[in-house]
Amino acid sequence: MKMRKIVFLASLIILVIVPSVATAFTENSQEFRNVIEQLDMQGHADHDYSTCTIQHVYFEEVLEMLNGGMSEKEILQSYVDEYGQAALRIPATDKSGWIAWGMPFAGLTAGIAVVGAWLKKVKGKAENDTLIHEVKWESDTEREIAEKIFEEERRKHF
Amino acid sequence: MYLIGNITIYLGIVIAAYALIANILGIRKHSKKWIESARGAVLSLIFVSLLASFLLLYFLGTSQFQFEYVASYTSLNLPMVYKLTAFWAGNAGSLLLWTVLLCLYTGILVFSKEKRNPMMPYVSSILLLNILFFFTVMALDGNPFAMTETIPADGKGLNPMLQHPGMILHPVTLYLGYVGLAVPFAFAIGALILRRMDAEWIKLTRRWTITAWLFLTLGNIIGGWWAYLELGWGGYWAWDPVENASFLPWLTVSAFLHSVMIQERKGMLKTWNISLIILSYILTLFGTFLVRSGVLTSVHAFGSGPLGTYFLVFMAFMMLFSIYIVMTRYQLIKKESIPIDSYFSKESSFLLNNLILVAGAFAVFWGSMYPLISEAVTGTKINVGAPYFDSVMAPILLCLILLMAVCPLIAWQKATVERFIKNAIWPLAAGIVSAITLIILGTKGILAVIGLSSTIFMFATHVQEFIQGTRARMRATKENIFRAIYKLIRKNQRRYGGYIVHIGIALIAVGVIASHAYSEEVLKTVNLGESFTIGDYELTFKGLTETTDKGNGIVVADIGTTYRGKDVGTVQPEKVFYESWPEPSTEVAIKTNWKEDLYLVLSSWENREKITLQVKVNPFVSWIWAGGIIMIIGTAVALVGGKTSTVGIWKALRSGR
Numbered sequence: 001m002k003m004r005k006i007v008f009l010a011s012l013i014i015l016v017i018v019p020s021v022a023t024a025f026t027e028n029s030q031e032f033r034n035v036i037e038q039l040d041m042q043g044h045a046d047h048d049y050s051t052c053t054i055q056h057v058y059f060e061e062v063l064e065m066l067n068g069g070m071s072e073k074e075i076l077q078s079y080v081d082e083y084g085q086a087a088l089r090i091p092a093t094d095k096s097g098w099i100a101w102g103m104p105f106a107g108l109t110a111g112i113a114v115v116g117a118w119l120k121k122v123k124g125k126a127e128n129d130t131l132i133h134e135v136k137w138e139s140d141t142e143r144e145i146a147e148k149i150f151e152e153e154r155r156k157h158f
Numbered sequence: 159m160y161l162i163g164n165i166t167i168y169l170g171i172v173i174a175a176y177a178l179i180a181n182i183l184g185i186r187k188h189s190k191k192w193i194e195s196a197r198g199a200v201l202s203l204i205f206v207s208l209l210a211s212f213l214l215l216y217f218l219g220t221s222q223f224q225f226e227y228v229a230s231y232t233s234l235n236l237p238m239v240y241k242l243t244a245f246w247a248g249n250a251g252s253l254l255l256w257t258v259l260l261c262l263y264t265g266i267l268v269f270s271k272e273k274r275n276p277m278m279p280y281v282s283s284i285l286l287l288n289i290l291f292f293f294t295v296m297a298l299d300g301n302p303f304a305m306t307e308t309i310p311a312d313g314k315g316l317n318p319m320l321q322h323p324g325m326i327l328h329p330v331t332l333y334l335g336y337v338g339l340a341v342p343f344a345f346a347i348g349a350l351i352l353r354r355m356d357a358e359w360i361k362l363t364r365r366w367t368i369t370a371w372l373f374l375t376l377g378n379i380i381g382g383w384w385a386y387l388e389l390g391w392g393g394y395w396a397w398d399p400v401e402n403a404s405f406l407p408w409l410t411v412s413a414f415l416h417s418v419m420i421q422e423r424k425g426m427l428k429t430w431n432i433s434l435i436i437l438s439y440i441l442t443l444f445g446t447f448l449v450r451s452g453v454l455t456s457v458h459a460f461g462s463g464p465l466g467t468y469f470l471v472f473m474a475f476m477m478l479f480s481i482y483i484v485m486t487r488y489q490l491i492k493k494e495s496i497p498i499d500s501y502f503s504k505e506s507s508f509l510l511n512n513l514i515l516v517a518g519a520f521a522v523f524w525g526s527m528y529p530l531i532s533e534a535v536t537g538t539k540i541n542v543g544a545p546y547f548d549s550v551m552a553p554i555l556l557c558l559i560l561l562m563a564v565c566p567l568i569a570w571q572k573a574t575v576e577r578f579i580k581n582a583i584w585p586l587a588a589g590i591v592s593a594i595t596l597i598i599l600g601t602k603g604i605l606a607v608i609g610l611s612s613t614i615f616m617f618a619t620h621v622q623e624f625i626q627g628t629r630a631r632m633r634a635t636k637e638n639i640f641r642a643i644y645k646l647i648r649k650n651q652r653r654y655g656g657y658i659v660h661i662g663i664a665l666i667a668v669g670v671i672a673s674h675a676y677s678e679e680v681l682k683t684v685n686l687g688e689s690f691t692i693g694d695y696e697l698t699f700k701g702l703t704e705t706t707d708k709g710n711g712i713v714v715a716d717i718g719t720t721y722r723g724k725d726v727g728t729v730q731p732e733k734v735f736y737e738s739w740p741e742p743s744t745e746v747a748i749k750t751n752w753k754e755d756l757y758l759v760l761s762s763w764e765n766r767e768k769i770t771l772q773v774k775v776n777p778f779v780s781w782i783w784a785g786g787i788i789m790i791i792g793t794a795v796a797l798v799g800g801k802t803s804t805v806g807i808w809k810a811l812r813s814g815r
Contacts, residue, residue, distance in 0.1 A: 104520060
């Protein structure tokens, strides 16, 4: 019974360890891409990988860290700790980056408010200035005659 | 020759200053003589700027390395076409290009059939102020005819990335757009100075504005195509600050082209339209400032120097001058506008369109400037790269697509909900069906599905507009379908030209969404004869060869390609080692079909039998280029036939509406 337990535990350990060793991260791993896409790489992020030596250094570093067991978040944080927020291609999504992220939408909201107020103003003016006649047909025949006249005018226009 | 070149620059300053003064005297003294003299001076400016340009082309073409500019951007082994395009490869040459285009535009204007228009001396003066500035800047710090201390045996050569057909077209088209925007700006300011608040300036500049917009569109599309083919990172738009600077005026002019329709029909939005055209013009200067100041890191920048300061000062001056003119005429502008009838009308939808376009411009501007702002405020530079712009602009552009989908269905003045629903039902159904189909087909990414189905909704709306219009014509005139379509467009080129532009935008939107959401990428090291797959492609490494061409070393990889099991030939990504340039250059290999691009970069090699390839499958990228061509066709249709009329305004004003 004891022997069976040892075998079971050994198998479990092998099952856990072997796959983690076998699935070493590569440049094609999604986790790697997730990290690389967020790094500014000292302004080299959009350079051609094949000719950019800086990108090569970053790629190797990130792979090393991923294979060393660090998570995506930890890797990004390690770069931020070293170079500050400038290590990343985007402003922080926490409180410190609110202005960067929020300003375009604040601008849009302010624009909507201004246009809304202006529309209300000119619309109000229109209501005061004009009388809008709602057309009411006395009969269907009258409506049909009017539609035929409109159609005739349309043909002339063509 | 050196003397003639320099004389052209200084003569340019003198003539531009004279023409400006002559115009001012002519205006003040109501003297036709002075105005005529100014006009003659403009002709001289064209001659002087063309002479300077031809001289520079001659020096470039004949490799006269005693000139600093020639030695910096060309070399003996450079093909002639790139020796000549080096004209705009550097700061000084591009300033001269800007100047010559400005002189030509001014000449076309002052000798046009509108030359007797009372606005023309003012318009000419504003353009001359620009010309004077550009000649002065060239004389101060951007002289293309400056000499080297010692004559080098060979020049430094042109950056290999610039040795591409894109170099012939992209800068010129963008400059034609940038410079073109000075014309409507000058007319707007001229009209304001003369206190002419009607839409005449819009009528006179409609074609100029559309032409400028056409060139901006063309410039941006060609720039994207060039980047995609040449830069090797697999994208076409990097949200680089200078790219953004060319996108900004495109957005504001797009807003203007829509909002002028409201001014023409209802006499509304006069202040807004003037503000938009001023903003667009200022943004062209802003773009030039960014390229030449070095304040922001960009692949397009010419480097840092005092030129940026000159542009900043000029930009500030023109901005303050414009604001002063608008403020002093504000009460006049406010008069005579016709109120809006309904919230649910084309007028309101155009307002919303303007709001979204300007909000988009603000977002791009904010993102581009944020690194500077953050550094100035907190002392820490925060980068704002492509992921930021993708996130911020995606909802804004989605709103724009949805608005383009509904706007053609909304009537002018007062739309009814019933009529709108009746018209929208089929396009909306097309959008919904496409969304369901995409989900059933297993398309991932809910945002991409929303984007694609909204685009299909927009596309269907426009197709329906064509179908309904054609049917109506066929019913009314008994014409055959082809004649009906032709006459439909011919009778209202402005409207249907605009619709064609929208259809082009739909294709671009599909390309952008699909290539962002569904692109596949792999970095693979392979041995000779080894194969690997990406998407529907199977690639086999067949060999690596080295050749020499004009002193440049070229390494070529032969990659056998099959698509869904069918042999589609060999692709050959290259790496070129230039004799006169320190860094190697990537020559991308692209295999295109209607739905995707196979994009290969030879990344590195250990020996002839082991290479590393960077491979991408970019879906629907060719749709972006096709959409760009359709946009150009649509703009040309609107440009050639559109008529601007202010009759509607006066009719409405007379009837008290």
